[in-house]
Amino acid sequence: MNPHEIVESALAQCTVDDMTVLCQEHSQTNLRWAANTLTTNGVMRSLDLTVIAVAGSGAGRAAGVASASVADVSDVTAIVERAEAAARSSAPSPDAADIVAGEASDDFAQHPAQTSPDVFSQFAPALGDWFGRAAGADIELFGFAEHDITTTYLGNSAGLRRRHVQPTGRVEVTGKSASRSRSTWAGRSTRDFQDIDVADLDTQVRTRLGWAERSLSLDPGRYEVLLPPTAVADLMVYQYWTAAARDAAEGRTVFSKPGGGTRIGERLTESPLSLFSDPQYPGMQCAPFAIAHASGSTESVFDNGLPLERTNWIDHGALSALGQTRHSADLTGGALTPMIDNLALEVDGASSSITDLIEHTERGLLLTTLWYIREVDPQTLLLTGLTRDGVYLVEGGEVVGAVNNFRFNESPVDLLSRVTGASTTEISLPREWSDFFTRAAMPMLRVADFNMSTVSQAS
Amino acid sequence: MTKQAPGTIDDEFLALPLQALADAALQTARDGGASYAAFRMERILGSSIRLRDAEVEGVNDTEDVGYSVRVILDGTWGFAADVDRSPEAVVRTARRALDVARVSAPVNTEPVDLTPEQAHQGTWCSSYRIDPWSVPQDDKIALLQAWSRQLLDAPGVDHVDTSFLAVKENKFYADLSGTVTTQQRIRLHPEFDAVAIDPASGAFETMGTVAPPVGRGWEFLTEPGYDWADELGQLPGWLVEKLKAPGIEPGRYDLVIDPSNLWLTIHESIGHATELDRALGYEANYAGMSFATPDQLGTLQYGSSLMHITGDRTVEHGLSTVAWDDEGVEGQMFDIVKDGVLVGYQLDRRIAPRVGYDRSNGCAFADSPGHVPIQRMANVSLQPVADGPSTEQMIEGVDDGLYIVGDKSWSIDMQRYNFQFTGQRFFRIRGGKIQGQVKDVAYQATTTDFWGSMGVVGGPDTYVLGGAFNCGKAQPGQVAPVSHGAPSATFTQVNVLNTTAEGAR
Numbered sequence: 001m002n003p004h005e006i007v008e009s010a011l012a013q014c015t016v017d018d019m020t021v022l023c024q025e026h027s028q029t030n031l032r033w034a035a036n037t038l039t040t041n042g043v044m045r046s047l048d049l050t051v052i053a054v055a056g057s058g059a060g061r062a063a064g065v066a067s068a069s070v071a072d073v074s075d076v077t078a079i080v081e082r083a084e085a086a087a088r089s090s091a092p093s094p095d096a097a098d099i100v101a102g103e104a105s106d107d108f109a110q111h112p113a114q115t116s117p118d119v120f121s122q123f124a125p126a127l128g129d130w131f132g133r134a135a136g137a138d139i140e141l142f143g144f145a146e147h148d149i150t151t152t153y154l155g156n157s158a159g160l161r162r163r164h165v166q167p168t169g170r171v172e173v174t175g176k177s178a179s180r181s182r183s184t185w186a187g188r189s190t191r192d193f194q195d196i197d198v199a200d201l202d203t204q205v206r207t208r209l210g211w212a213e214r215s216l217s218l219d220p221g222r223y224e225v226l227l228p229p230t231a232v233a234d235l236m237v238y239q240y241w242t243a244a245a246r247d248a249a250e251g252r253t254v255f256s257k258p259g260g261g262t263r264i265g266e267r268l269t270e271s272p273l274s275l276f277s278d279p280q281y282p283g284m285q286c287a288p289f290a291i292a293h294a295s296g297s298t299e300s301v302f303d304n305g306l307p308l309e310r311t312n313w314i315d316h317g318a319l320s321a322l323g324q325t326r327h328s329a330d331l332t333g334g335a336l337t338p339m340i341d342n343l344a345l346e347v348d349g350a351s352s353s354i355t356d357l358i359e360h361t362e363r364g365l366l367l368t369t370l371w372y373i374r375e376v377d378p379q380t381l382l383l384t385g386l387t388r389d390g391v392y393l394v395e396g397g398e399v400v401g402a403v404n405n406f407r408f409n410e411s412p413v414d415l416l417s418r419v420t421g422a423s424t425t426e427i428s429l430p431r432e433w434s435d436f437f438t439r440a441a442m443p444m445l446r447v448a449d450f451n452m453s454t455v456s457q458a459s
Numbered sequence: 460m461t462k463q464a465p466g467t468i469d470d471e472f473l474a475l476p477l478q479a480l481a482d483a484a485l486q487t488a489r490d491g492g493a494s495y496a497a498f499r500m501e502r503i504l505g506s507s508i509r510l511r512d513a514e515v516e517g518v519n520d521t522e523d524v525g526y527s528v529r530v531i532l533d534g535t536w537g538f539a540a541d542v543d544r545s546p547e548a549v550v551r552t553a554r555r556a557l558d559v560a561r562v563s564a565p566v567n568t569e570p571v572d573l574t575p576e577q578a579h580q581g582t583w584c585s586s587y588r589i590d591p592w593s594v595p596q597d598d599k600i601a602l603l604q605a606w607s608r609q610l611l612d613a614p615g616v617d618h619v620d621t622s623f624l625a626v627k628e629n630k631f632y633a634d635l636s637g638t639v640t641t642q643q644r645i646r647l648h649p650e651f652d653a654v655a656i657d658p659a660s661g662a663f664e665t666m667g668t669v670a671p672p673v674g675r676g677w678e679f680l681t682e683p684g685y686d687w688a689d690e691l692g693q694l695p696g697w698l699v700e701k702l703k704a705p706g707i708e709p710g711r712y713d714l715v716i717d718p719s720n721l722w723l724t725i726h727e728s729i730g731h732a733t734e735l736d737r738a739l740g741y742e743a744n745y746a747g748m749s750f751a752t753p754d755q756l757g758t759l760q761y762g763s764s765l766m767h768i769t770g771d772r773t774v775e776h777g778l779s780t781v782a783w784d785d786e787g788v789e790g791q792m793f794d795i796v797k798d799g800v801l802v803g804y805q806l807d808r809r810i811a812p813r814v815g816y817d818r819s820n821g822c823a824f825a826d827s828p829g830h831v832p833i834q835r836m837a838n839v840s841l842q843p844v845a846d847g848p849s850t851e852q853m854i855e856g857v858d859d860g861l862y863i864v865g866d867k868s869w870s871i872d873m874q875r876y877n878f879q880f881t882g883q884r885f886f887r888i889r890g891g892k893i894q895g896q897v898k899d900v901a902y903q904a905t906t907t908d909f910w911g912s913m914g915v916v917g918g919p920d921t922y923v924l925g926g927a928f929n930c931g932k933a934q935p936g937q938v939a940p941v942s943h944g945a946p947s948a949t950f951t952q953v954n955v956l957n958t959t960a961e962g963a964r
């Protein structure tokens with residue numbers, strides 16, 4: 001059965017007032033390696049169906065949601081029945097709304113796109129060669145390459161039919177000296193692996209392990225830091241996840257205004273930076289319509305299919321929007337700005353390359369990545385975490401050696417006000433969150449007074 | 460809806476063509492030259508109920524049914540997973556697993572060799588009395604709403620977030636050695652989190668229940684055992700007190716740590732640090748490695764001589780408890796730290812021989828039919844001292860310190876040295892007496908220093924099995940449930956940070 005037929009079959013069985021059906025075909029292939037050898041690998045395919053049945057009308061509308069993997073036609077019937085039974089027995093849904101009207105897109109009946117191990121046909125041999133070169137240079141490589149294609153079919157009883165093909169890929173490599181005393185990392189996100197240049201990754205790993213041949217130790221304290229795009233991405237993605245308008249309006253987040261309401265309109269930084277999402281961002285295109293399997297503070301099952309377009313979350317330094325559903329927009333009186341599956345940060349007038357920015361730094365710490373980022377205090381969005389796989393001291397525009405790792409305690413919202421320099425924006429992989437969020441475009445930021453709270457012995 | 464006696468495996472799972480598909484897959488693998496082949500079919504039911512201020516925010520029921528074939532061909536792994544349950548599809552999937560092994564051979568420089576395990580045949584069910592899937596959804600929601608409403612109506616409480624998660628996991632495993640096992644596990648986790656806001660300043664605090672996730676059924680909420688009435692009754696008072704509490708003065712304090720907090724410190728600083736695959740470097744690109752390297756086995760002084768850490772996959776109601784793991788190895792119990800010294804690792808069949816073990820201790824687990832089994836955490840627990848003190852006695856023994864209850868924020872570095880934890884509530888201890896709450900507390904230490912400072916370990920009466928549903932590991936990411944037993948324990952002169960001061964400039 002093709003996914004579009006599953007959607008039509010489910011809708012044809014509808015006996016409640018409204019129904020929205022999401023069918024997603026996933027295919028995935030991956031390679032994992034450690035110490036210059038393969039450790040695990042695999043290919044997998046799955047087909048998942050979510051049925052959102054809506055019973056009742058007006059203030060009495062209730063949604064019932066059921067999700068399951070699908071292997072044959074009888075599974076579809078069982079899922080529809082479960083969703084309908086849940087809708088009929090449920091209390092009215094607080095976020096009840098009309099389902100999203102619309103038309104059938106032309107591509108709806110096309111087959112799902114699928115990936116296979118062939119996506120690695122150039123990458124895998126190049127990786128094998130790299131293992132050989134690395135072993136010869138006393139370097140151990142550890143890493144992961146993954147390619148996933150999810151094709152989403154969304155249909156509802158109001159006639160809307162949408163299809164979206166989402167390729168997601170990444171490669172990450174940790175390089176260690178043979179004694180494992182020096183460590184560095186390189187990562188890229190990709191849609192098809194055609195743009196992955198193993199030689200480029202190799203150069204980055206060797207350069208940085210070279211920098212670490214001279215090691216220095218520094219005490220905890222506040223330092224000017226150069227946050228590379230991957231680290232900026234990890235901080236901004238966490239901030240994005242806490243940017244629910246309803247939570248802010250209720251006084252429960254860093255974006256709450258004391259006394260009530262949200263901080264929308266408030267200037268967060270003098271830096272002319274803008275944080276936004278755009279489903280059409282070149283190289284990180286994502287679904288241009290809302291997809292929700294369950295309701296929560298930033299998504300509603302009733303909103304499935306809502307069109308998405310570029311949204312500025314921070315506009316030239318001022319907070320300009322928070323994540324909304326139709327329900328939360330009603331409650332908070334804000335514009336309807338649903339969350340979107342990519343995130344970009346751009347600084348007006350930034351024209352430096354990453355290399356330029358390092359060369360124009362008098363004294364600072366150049367980081368490689370951040371790791372184990374967790375929320376310590378929601379009031380200020382204070383996050384803790386560690387520097388990982390290389391902290392390099394820059395003096396007079398040059399890297400002079402590697403220093404010890406640190407635990408930091410910092411708020412991404414607060415550090416935006418301490419930006420003293422930025423590079424141009426490039427597509428980058430958020431290392432910590434790449435299991436959930438890979439589509440980020442970020443600059444390198446130079447930030448003053450970054451709080452390195454304690455020293456970590458990890459190397 | 461299932462109406463079945465506890466202790467019996469669901470008919471819906473047994474009705475799947477388990478043996479027939481296994482036979483087809485294993486025959487294909489054998490014919491293709493595989494030296495090891497395993498067929499694993501799983502059905503995982505998930506139930507999630509989320510309430511916001513006692514109103515239903517989202518309810519979702521999921522069902523994941525699928526299978527995988529894993530082979531070793533000429534010393535290289537191959538793995539393929541699918542959902543199509545036709546005999547042709549399972550043969551195709553087995554061939555794909557063999558293909559994956561062939562394609563991967565050029566990048567595999569270390570032939571895979573598994574430790575032997577005798578063949579097992581059997582069925583096993585985890586220990587529960589009431590299958591949550593036998594309870595009408597409305598009844599579950601009604602109970603959660605009543606308790607949420609009780610919290611919300613209490614003075615000083617502005618919001619209540621409620622979450623209920625339940626999982627039923629069925630696994631069928633068959634391999635070329637003749638092992639055929641069928642298992643069913645149930646686990647659940649109810650959580651209530653109350654929020655108080657000071658309208659004038661905009662300051663807010665939260666206080667969550669510390670009831671652990673458990674390998675039990677719905678009876679965990681409705682029958683004697685866990686004292687929900689007491690915890691829900693006291694929660695609003697604790698919250699209001701916390702909002703008004705003074706911030707901690709940063710410095711060094713003696714800490715009495717409750718099992719509701721200590722389980723997570725055990726998880727991060729011992730559980731993960733003694734996973735052999737991590738110590739060998741298999742996780743180096745993801746969550747990292749471990750300071751507890753195999754060359755220190757038998758010599759590394761992990762902590763004080765009071766420290767006895769065990770790993771097990773056998774404890775009743777444990778979240779990591781199974782009868783057989785995902786490589787067909789029987790569940791076991793073993794020492795990890797004895798008298799303060801590192802004496803063991805958590806193993807699977809591939810990595811066990813790397814440090815000279817001739818049998819795996821049964822820690823292979825895959826979180827879903829589509830994922831490959833890897834070494835995952837056993838229930839890793841700190842053993843109480845047989846005649847150890849009560850928590851109250853431990854508090855009496857502290858002159859200037861804190862009593863820390865409940866877990867919250869956690870973070871540890873890539874070799875499991877430097878960690879920082881917060882908690883739900885922090886009681887100031889002066890002269891052996893509790894003197895009210897303080898707030899904005901985080902404790903930060905290096906693993907061996909911290910465990911080395913453990914001066915008192917509580918008795919069996921203080922012991923609680925805590926844990927988590929959501930331990931992450933590996934790439935692609937896998938999520939595993941695990942329990943950690945802990946008594947209360949006292950740690951001397953631990954570095955305590957004030958989190959507000961950390962965020963201030």
Ligand SMILES: [Zn+2]
Pocket residue numbers: 726731929930931
């Ligand atoms: Zn974990």
